[in-house]
Amino acid sequence: MPELPEVETVRRGLQPAMEGSKILKAEARRKDLRFPFQKDFVSRLEGQTVTAIGRRAKYLMADLTSGDVLLMHLGMSGSFRVLEGSSGKTPGQFHHARSEDRAHDHVVFHMSSGAAVIFNDPRRFGYMKIIARHALDNEPLLKGLGPEPLGNEFDAAMLAASCFNKKTSLKAALLDQRVVAGLGNIYVCEALYRARLSPRRLAATLATKTGQRKGVAGAEPTDHAKRLVGAIHAVLNQAIKAGGSSLRDHRQTSGELGYFQHSFQVYDREGEKCQTADCGGIVRRFTQNGRSTFWCPKCQK
DNA sequence: CCGCGGGCCTGAGAGC
DNA sequence: TGCTCTCAGGCCCGCG
Numbered sequence: 001m002p003e004l005p006e007v008e009t010v011r012r013g014l015q016p017a018m019e020g021s022k023i024l025k026a027e028a029r030r031k032d033l034r035f036p037f038q039k040d041f042v043s044r045l046e047g048q049t050v051t052a053i054g055r056r057a058k059y060l061m062a063d064l065t066s067g068d069v070l071l072m073h074l075g076m077s078g079s080f081r082v083l084e085g086s087s088g089k090t091p092g093q094f095h096h097a098r099s100e101d102r103a104h105d106h107v108v109f110h111m112s113s114g115a116a117v118i119f120n121d122p123r124r125f126g127y128m129k130i131i132a133r134h135a136l137d138n139e140p141l142l143k144g145l146g147p148e149p150l151g152n153e154f155d156a157a158m159l160a161a162s163c164f165n166k167k168t169s170l171k172a173a174l175l176d177q178r179v180v181a182g183l184g185n186i187y188v189c190e191a192l193y194r195a196r197l198s199p200r201r202l203a204a205t206l207a208t209k210t211g212q213r214k215g216v217a218g219a220e221p222t223d224h225a226k227r228l229v230g231a232i233h234a235v236l237n238q239a240i241k242a243g244g245s246s247l248r249d250h251r252q253t254s255g256e257l258g259y260f261q262h263s264f265q266v267y268d269r270e271g272e273k274c275q276t277a278d279c280g281g282i283v284r285r286f287t288q289n290g291r292s293t294f295w296c297p298k299c300q301k
Numbered sequence: 302c303c304g305c306g307g308g309c310c311t312g313a314g315a316g317c
Numbered sequence: 318t319g320c321t322c323t324c325a326g327g328c329c330c331g332c333g
Contacts, residue, residue: 003326034309034328058327076327077311104311123310125327141328168304176304177328184326247326248313267326290306292324 002058002074004149004182005239006250006258010080011055013253017082017115018050018062025110033106034075034127044068044130045109057145057181068130071141075125077249085114122249145181149232154180156206156229160221164207170228172289173203180232186245186267187235189294193266195231196276197224198300199293238263266294274299 002010026045028037038044048064055061062070107119107128119126131139146162147154162179163170173179174188183191192199206228207219244250244258247268251257261268265275266283274281274296281298 006326073327075310076325121310122312123325123327125310166303172304175327186326245326250326289304 003184006244009244021111021113022049027108071129077123078121078126082253083116156221156225160207160219160225163203164219166203170201171199191231195228
């Protein structure tokens, strides 16, 4: 499911229930998700206060008073829901995509705020791992992640620099978390459409080589790179504002749907008319590196 | 080192 | 109704 806007939506939903609150009890209801739980998973959580809920790329990170960080990934189908203790809402008002199905509630945190925070993940591609904060820099799961697409360091120059020696397509480069961390299949398709760039274009065409400087080849961003960065910013910000996109599994922690899927211009719109004024093209789909790409062949060059 | 394809899981939807 | 097949928002790993 979740790309950066969905994970950010979840982060904002977890904050009021978890920040400043103590984990009174933690339940891991099976021995593994994508990976086995650490043996001391529960004991390192219980009794700890959560000081902050952060996000890095598609990872959620809960800072604990012990100096540990709880790293959480939603995989393809993971979601959280928050049950407020005494707010009057009944559990029936909160649900995942398959509301009758509690079989995939794999992790539960009982917070001193009175909230229960429940992680549900039918496909179990998600996972949780506790890492000492001082060891975060060496964590293999985080090592090699590229810049945050909404952070200050991500700009056209940086994108061009990391693409200019790539041999792959623009689509594949943007999905590569080492190039920019947080985009997935939907938002890559949407950003390329908004930037009017072909997913088939070589990633290296975002840069003009500027010769050698101290033996290191330089790269100047093209106008295409600038346009693309603008499109990435715009689509992510709009999607966050909409609470993410709900296709199958994504829900806000309140159980509400995100609604950015109504603003898709190409994703899952094969056969529809291109929305660009006067284009007249038809949205097409093809498979690229094993994933569906949606695009308008007429206006994306 | 890089890029690609397979595999991990379950469930929904299409077609027969 | 029920079977089979394809596909799904991610990412690790092994191969060439």
